[in-house]
Amino acid sequence: MQIPKGKKIYFASDNHLGAPTKAASFPREKKFVAWLDEVKHDAAAIFLLGDLFDFWMEFKTVIPKGFTRTFGKLAEISDSGIPIYYFVGNHDLWMNGYFEEELNIPVYHKPKEFTFNNKTFLIGHGDGLGPGDKGYKRMKKVFTNPFFKWLFRWLHPDLGVRMAQYLSVKNKLISGDDDAIFLGEENEWLVQYCKRKLENKHLDFFVFGHRHLPLNIDLNDASKYINLGDWIQYYTYGVFDGENMELKEYK
Template identity: 70%
Template sequence: MNIPEGKKIYFSSDNHLGAPTHNESRPREQKFLRWLDEIRPDAHAIFLLGDLFDFWFEYRTVVPKGFVRTLGKLAEFRDSGIEIHFFVGNHDLWMSGYFEDELGIPVYHEPKVFTINDKKFFLGHGDGLGPGDKGYKRMKKIFKGRFFQWVFRWGHPDIGMRIAQYFSVKNKLISGNDDHIFLGEENEWLATYAKRKLETEHYDYFVFGHRHLPMTIKVAEQSTYFNIGDWIHHYTYGVFDGETFEIKEFEVSKEEK
């Protein structure tokens, strides 16, 4: 991917629309939509790195109710020629064609490498990577399995949504053992994961979400791990201008936070 002159690439993650309730997350959605409008003039592409929704499951003819303004805005961007790439997170991993068919947005279920202006990016949500959290990793394999999805799909959507709401908030086996506390550069497990990947191949940037904490950690002399934070507490995002990657904060008033 080459960035045209005057354009940039943007990265966002962890909106968790729907959490803890639809009404309480609507103000966060409005901030996110304002950000999209603000970056639109110079956005060449946008990478959404997971957990846009706090829960998402595609039935054969039904998708979760709500947040049509976000979906409409993404469709509007695509129709205007702006690329959008979506990586599923641990809360919205059950995507199976709706974004591709309705919005023209490719969806990735595993980390993926992109070369942008000769810089090598390793991108993903970040859940299940690195050492530890074995319970979540086992459960993730089950949830991603076709049999589990087939069984879940046979339940009424209203029941399925209530079950998912409970697990999303209460159960660490769904959300992962992640308390959103900075562990220190030597103990951050996604930084450890990045260092291990560098043993076999060079990457300029590792960019993840999931941790909900804006982070910049050098993992090698010519390689950096970024976590781009969230749209719940930090309102942060990543931006690459073709030469430099940085994390920025979207300005919101104290009353809005």
């Protein structure tokens, strides 16, 4: 993608709308919608890197109730011709066509490479990558197993969604509440993942979410790891202007 003059690419992640309750997250949703409304004026594209919702599950004819303002704004932006790309996170693993069919937003389940103005990016949510995190990796295999998803869909949505929302908040393997402290580069598994990738191929920028920490780390003289933070505590987002990538805070 070649970015037109005066345009930018925007990145955001980890809104966790609905947590700890829909009422409590409503002010954060309005703030996020205001940000979308602001960036649409010079956006060449918008990347949402997962965990937009604290829980998301698509039954054949049902989706979780709420988030009308978010859906409306995403639909408006997509309909205007600005491409939006979505990467599933660990809280919204069970996306199954709704974003593509209703919002014309492509959904990715794994990190993907992009090139903008000759700058190469690896973009994804970031969960389950790199060394360690074995408990979550085992849990993810269960949650993404087709048989497990088939069983869950047999629950009535009122029961299934309520149970999943409870686990999403209470289960530390899912919520990651204890992870939001910087561990040092040698202990940050996403940093290690990026460095291993660079052993085989040059990439200019690695952009991830999941850690709930805004991070901008030089991996070497030519490559950076950017973590987008979240929209719970930091309200941070990424901006690429065609040459440089930076983190900003929305106030």
